[in-house]
Amino acid sequence: MSVGHGQFINTAQSQRVTSRVRRPSLTSLCACLWMLMSVSAAALPSMTVDDAKARYLIEIAKHVDWPDQSGLGELQVAIVSSRASTRRAFERLGEVSVDGRPLRLQYFASDELDPAAFDLIFLGDRFRSLYSDWFESTSSTLIVVDGNVPREAMMVSMVEVGGQVSLRLNRENLIAHGFSASVALLEFAGTREDLSEELRLKQSRLRLVLDEVAAKERRLGELDRQLAENSTNLESAQAALARGQEELERSRKQLQLLTQEITLASVEVTGYRDQISEQQALFEGKQAELQAKQEQIREREQLILRLESDIESSQAVLDSQLSEIDRQRTMLENKNQTIDAQRESMWLITVIMLIVLVVAFFLLRLNALRTRANLELEKLNSQLYEMATTDSLSGLYNRRQFLRSAEDAFAAYRSVDAPMAMLMMDIDNFKQINDRYGHATGDAVIKAVSDVLSHRLRESDILGRLGGEEFAMMLVRCDQVEALNVGHRLCKDVAGLEIGHSKGAVGVTISIGLATVEAPDQGIEAAMLRADKALYQAKSRGRNQVLSYEPDLGAPLTG
The missing domain is CATH 3.30.70.270 (Reverse transcriptase/Diguanylate cyclase domain)
Known part of the structure; x- marks a missing residue:
């Protein structure tokens, strides 16, 4: 496909953005290229062949994916040509940027430059013979040659025939240097095999990504359900534990009150027993006076009987309090058993969470193994291609x-x-x-x-x-x-x-x-x-x- 120098449209008119993240559909790109072919010479009467080549170079830079997209600095561009008209054509472009990265153009009229220091090199007129050596000595530099050169070391070339400029590219060499051409550029300058292979690769990658996304979404849904169930169980267990702790605290307070009452009752019983002892001592000391004071003794005996009755009543109360203490102790033991059961439930929840983490680890490990298998498959495909094209005995083409x-x-x-x-x-x-x-x-x-x-x-x-x-x-x-x-x-x-x-x-x-x-x-x-x-x-x-x-x-x- 070729266009005349009077038929080229500038970058502001085409407005084609072809970064890795934002790329128009194939239909819109084809329509844009058809518009390029339809612009008449009268629309841009002052454009020269050098202007067309300069603008083609900018479009090529926009339609390739660069090896390193992480940097936001300038794209270093070397224009190697002895023709003043070529330099003027690039200077007429003004300030140009590709995906937000400004292009810094440097001009050379000799081969005294380091090609590896530039992202993009344009080789014009008598310098096109340098393309082969520079292709071998660089690893991430895009070399565009002005003229027809052998395909073996060619990346992109511009060929002018009868005032018409056409683009030619070698997709294999672009890939070998870390570049990939957009579908629009392949359709414009590549072969049918280049375009078909690029589309097949993109379809294969898309299918793999969709399969992985679907699998991860299913797994994420399962993990969300498990997390919701575990959260519900944990909240219930925490609420039950809080209620048990409140009941235990109330039981402890009741036990303290009962203990205080028992202590007071014991003090009273001890006082009564001391009084009885004093009375018995007085009775023994004054046994001689008992006969004279029988009436007093009867009264005192009645008093003793009343005191003994009070002691028996106090003993019954004490027995009742001891029974209540036993009941509270039984309740406390039941509470402790409930706490132990809740503690076992917490351990069970912890074990379940550990199992979930182990399953997630193995899923990540499986994904890493799958990635390694894909890399080995690519290496085997490269070896199979070499075996299919090379005679094993002589090392020459078959x-x-x-x-x-x-x-x-x-x-x-x-x-x-x-x-x-x-x-x-x-x-x-x-x-x-x-x-x-x-x-x-x-x-x-x-x-x-x-x-x-x-x-x-x-x-x-x-x-x-x-x-x-x-x-x-x-x-x-x-x-x-x-x-x-x-x-x-x-x-x-x-x-x-x-x-x-x-x-x-x-x-x-x-x-x-x-x-x-x-x-x-x-x-x-x-x-x-x-x-x-x-x-x-x-x-x-x-x-x-x-x-x-x-x-x-x-x-x-x-x-």
Whole structure:
């Protein structure tokens, strides 16, 4: 998708906010992008291509999630370009912020800067060749390149063709550096696979979060019910305990009163007994006078009888008081038993609370184990991807991954008319090596040849093992003459190999068929077929040589 420089709309007009917390729906974003495409050149007559690129850079910054969202400081932006018009275009933007974080723009006309010190770097004109080294040397810096660059180390690039500016991005490289693109940016500049994968990831995460929320809500409801029941039981027990304590205090006061009454009665009884003793002593002392005073003695005997009657009455009262004391003691024992039962209930409530805490601990532990299992699953998925794309013996791309990468390179470089060449390579007499020296030596030969081929590989080239002793190499930005030179060097390097064996050193050579990608080709299959025919002719003409396919002569010719 591309727009002309006269069709760009500024950030104040678009008002698109794409932070992690607030992001518009996919429908509204698509409508916004359609409006971008619909603005005519007459609406903004003074806008240049550099203005469009400057505004695109701001929109890219708004539509990615940065690795560190915790800071509230400035976003450090480096504009690396030798063109004065590029700097003026960014200066015309004025003060710009992304999610409340102001952008601090710094301008450089040379490569003398530390790329890791910036959050966002724009590489223009002659500095675009720095993208590969800076991509490898930084871990959390977003690099936007002005121009077409190879996809392998690309994050985001702006390509101008005929006054039209288009965005291209590599979602895998963005993720590898801690960034994630919004759905709107993927729909605007990514591939259909990028957008589909992003949507699948978000749906999967949403399902997991919804499941966890539902489970935690159910558990929270159970804990709330248990807490309400326990609170009710605790309040009842506390009220009963308070009533028991009040009754116990009243019983203690009654017991004190009864004890005081018993003490007073005992004092009275003691006084009466002392009087009786005095009377008896007087009776014995005056026994001689009893005869004369019989009347007095009878009166005194009656008095004694009355006193004894009073003593018996007091004794009955004392017995009644002792019985009441026994009854109060029985009630006190019953109260103590009630208090003990209430204390046991409190212990039971405490045990229940401990069980609830233990269950909560195990639930948290289970959640931690589930998180660890998810991390291990992601690691296994990464290993499975590597196994699915790499040949285990040679370490090179397998046939399927080579074809996929070659098709991607074909599509990318074909759009800029870059020359491309295909080399089909085969180890000479490999079956005889296996039969004579064994399969272990054959595997060693394949590994050694793979190392030689990889050593000659440029960063933009693609190398893979198609199967057995057959290899393929796609050279981008390489014409027929350069490809022939590469093929000759590969033949020479492989011929210099010596594989050690108990029967003696094993010599190795390869044959190479070469074909360039032609204008009518719709994919790499035609070039591979021509290169394979040239390889067959190289084998037929004696091996250990490079032949280039020449259709006008009707047969491949040697380089």
